[in-house]
Amino acid sequence: MRIPILKLSHYLLISVQVDLDDQTALQFQEDLLSKIHEEGSTGVVIDLTSVDMIDSFIAKVLGDVVEMSNLMGAKVVLTGIQPAVAITLIDMGIMLEEVPTALDLEQGLEKLQQELEG
Amino acid sequence: MSIQSSVEVQTEWGIVSARQAGRNLAKEIGFGGVDQARITTAISELARNIYLYAEKGEIVIEAVEETRGAQKKKGIKITAKDRGPGIKNIREVMEDGYTTSGGLGAGLPGVRRLMDDFDVDSVMEEGTTITAIKWLR
Numbered sequence: 001m002r003i004p005i006l007k008l009s010h011y012l013l014i015s016v017q018v019d020l021d022d023q024t025a026l027q028f029q030e031d032l033l034s035k036i037h038e039e040g041s042t043g044v045v046i047d048l049t050s051v052d053m054i055d056s057f058i059a060k061v062l063g064d065v066v067e068m069s070n071l072m073g074a075k076v077v078l079t080g081i082q083p084a085v086a087i088t089l090i091d092m093g094i095m096l097e098e099v100p101t102a103l104d105l106e107q108g109l110e111k112l113q114q115e116l117e118g
Numbered sequence: 119m120s121i122q123s124s125v126e127v128q129t130e131w132g133i134v135s136a137r138q139a140g141r142n143l144a145k146e147i148g149f150g151g152v153d154q155a156r157i158t159t160a161i162s163e164l165a166r167n168i169y170l171y172a173e174k175g176e177i178v179i180e181a182v183e184e185t186r187g188a189q190k191k192k193g194i195k196i197t198a199k200d201r202g203p204g205i206k207n208i209r210e211v212m213e214d215g216y217t218t219s220g221g222l223g224a225g226l227p228g229v230r231r232l233m234d235d236f237d238v239d240s241v242m243e244e245g246t247t248i249t250a251i252k253w254l255r
Binding site for chain 2: 019021022023052053054055056057059060082083084085087088091092093094
């Protein structure tokens with residue numbers, strides 16, 4: 001299974017719609033980095049509105065992909081994290097501190113614009 | 119109550135199936151969205167530990183009831199069983215940030231915080247059984 005990555009001018013948009021298994025998450029990590037490289041994207045929004053569970057493994061994969069993209073020169077914003085998911089992550093002691101987030105896709109795109117221009 | 123499901127964990131797909139079985143039963147018992155997420159996440163961590171460290175094992179998910187005086191409590195019980203190498207130092211694996219797999223080290227201490235009751239029974243070279251219960255409030 002592969003998560004589709006959409007291109008919107010200099011940005012990449014991803015909406016995760018599947019129950020993430022480990023392999024899909026790792027494949028996504030690789031696919032996103034290749035796509036950033038191919039398209040020369042400067043910003044990425046990963047929307048998690050449909051994701052109803054993030055465990056420690058998925059959290060690590062997401063945190064890593066944000067850092068990896070930063071290394072390549074692209075900014076990543078995670079959007080739409082559900083209340084139950086936020087509560088569970090903090091219960092588990094997982095902070096994702098350095099990861100930029102926004103409420104929804106629209107605010108995520110605004111945040112990217114601000115970060116890239118400011 | 120005798121609702122119970124058992125999921126073999128041998129592949130990464132086993133992790134996903136165990137998660138789904140847990141969410142379904144949690145919903146059926148009457149847990150709200152946040153507790154469903156907690157229970158599903160706990161199952162995912164336990165199933166992943168089986169997959170990573172014991173190669174194969176089993177996750178049993180069941181509805182439980184407890185009567186204390188006039189009060190009846192309902193809950194969900196997760197049992198993760200494997201015949202893997204066992205846990206050498208349980209205190210170490212219960213520490214936040216301790217990992218041998220390059221993960222976040224949030225797994226078992228996380229499960230303990232997400233659930234209400236938590237118990238680890240591990241014998242070296244024989245295997246590990248972890249039970250965790252979440253009670254309906």
